[in-house]
Amino acid sequence: MNLCNAINSALHIAMAENPKTLCFGEDVAFGGVFMCSRGLLERFGRDRVFNTPLSEQGIAGFAIGAAAEGYRPVAEIQFADYIFPAFDQITSEAAKYRYRSGGAYDVGGLTIRAPYGAVGHGGHYHSQSPESFFTHIPGIKVVMPSGPREAKGLLLASIRDPNPTIFFEAKMLYRTAVEGVPEGDYEIPLGKARVAQQGSDITLVGWGQQVRVLELAAKEVGEKDGVSCEVIDLRTLLPWDADAVEASVNKTGRLLVSHEAPVTSGFGAEVVSTITDRRALAAVCFYSLEAPPARVCGYDTPFPLIFEPLYLPTARRVVDAIRATMRHG
Known part of the structure; x- marks a missing residue:
């Protein structure tokens, strides 16, 4: 379907x-x-x-x-x-x-x-x-x-x-977007993220359409740079699965969040803030980070028409941000 x-x-x-x-x-x-x-x-x-x-x-x-x-x-x-x-x-x-x-x-x-x-x-x-x-x-x-x-x-x-x-x-x-979908009744629990792709070098977090963009970027840096990306699909933003993101960041040591909405006060800021602030927990996620968290988002402008390709957080922009983040540490 x-x-x-x-x-x-x-x-x-x-x-x-x-x-x-x-x-x-x-x-x-x-x-x-x-x-x-x-x-x-x-x-x-x-x-x-x-x-x-x-x-x-x-x-x-x-x-x-x-x-x-x-x-x-x-x-x-x-x-x-x-x-x-x-x-x-x-x-x-x-x-x-x-x-x-x-x-x-x-x-x-x-x-x-x-x-x-x-x-x-x-x-x-x-x-x-x-x-x-x-x-x-x-x-x-x-x-x-x-x-x-x-x-x-x-x-x-x-x-x-x-x-x-x-x-x-x-x-x-x-x-x-076309894929196999069960014809019958089934549910996916709200508030639980999905690991769309396993990886070990950097955690990429997105939701909706942007998950597909992250997967394209992950494929490119995997093939050309040997970077192993873990892609997290949040699915639900309220409530959101901070535990899943924390577990991934503790494994990879790097975090990138991407969304189409403008960067200022976008939900990516909440993800970055929450994950870096979880240092009171046993996992001590803040100290697992080997590079500053990155955000690749829309710009703080009204959504443009003819300049839409320049506004969007494309796979190319994500790839550039991944490479910049990997240069740290």
């Missing part, structure tokens, strides 16, 4: 297993702009699969209300760039519902899907990566799959999780 088909398969499974699962958003009923929801209307009907007005705040507000009443809404924000009008609903209501009611109420059945990231020609309104905004908000989970198999298992886990979840899908991967 490609990633689009994997998402579609997960939605069909989730809708079939629970009559209170709903799927809605702008243009969702006819399949959505990326066709991830195709076939749902015909199979499950208009009461459960429907279009909404062009109001992200309204989509999120309705989804929160439905979840509070025991439904399992899967709401789609057509592009992650448009999630900002819904930011108040998500962070002030969804994330705090259980806490402010003392556990009497919750919206744990809520999942919000949003395509994010570079697509080649999207520019500043269709190519942003806003994940770090939501990792600052206790009470929600943030999930970012790196491929079709990961997407299906993580989406099913997100829909069934007892906490509201933001599920970011790399639109660049919808049709370009």
Whole structure:
């Protein structure tokens, strides 16, 4: 399956297993702009699969209300760039519902899907990566799959999780990433990272689309420089698997984190800070580092259109950073 088909398969499974699962958003009923929801209307009907007005705040507000009443809404924000009008609903209501009611109420059945990231020609309104905004908000989970198999298992886990979840899908991967995906039901646990590639010289950490970029860079330095890279796919950013990254860095002695979002206040800073600060633990990760941690990210500019290739943290930029890091120590 490609990633689009994997998402579609997960939605069909989730809708079939629970009559209170709903799927809605702008243009969702006819399949959505990326066709991830195709076939749902015909199979499950208009009461459960429907279009909404062009109001992200309204989509999120309705989804929160439905979840509070025991439904399992899967709401789609057509592009992650448009999630900002819904930011108040998500962070002030969804994330705090259980806490402010003392556990009497919750919206744990809520999942919000949003395509994010570079697509080649999207520019500043269709190519942003806003994940770090939501990792600052206790009470929600943030999930970012790196491929079709990961997407299906993580989406099913997100829909069934007892906490509201933001599920970011790399639109660049919808049709370009193809791999074997189980046709049946399965879950991938949230909060547990995946070692995408074993290595011994440097740890490369990423999520979503950027994992593929890291794997390309790892292949190049492996073949040309003899550098053995360990690639970690975080999968989930909130909560994130610091133990897995720490274990890898203690083994390799070097750390590089890469993401498409701007470098300042990006989630890569959280990874670097947490890992270098874990010196009170038995592993003493800070003292295992043989070089300063590196970040290869987007720039602190609005996402450009014709200059998108210069903005992106490409495999070439990652390769250069790997080589610079390996020169230390």
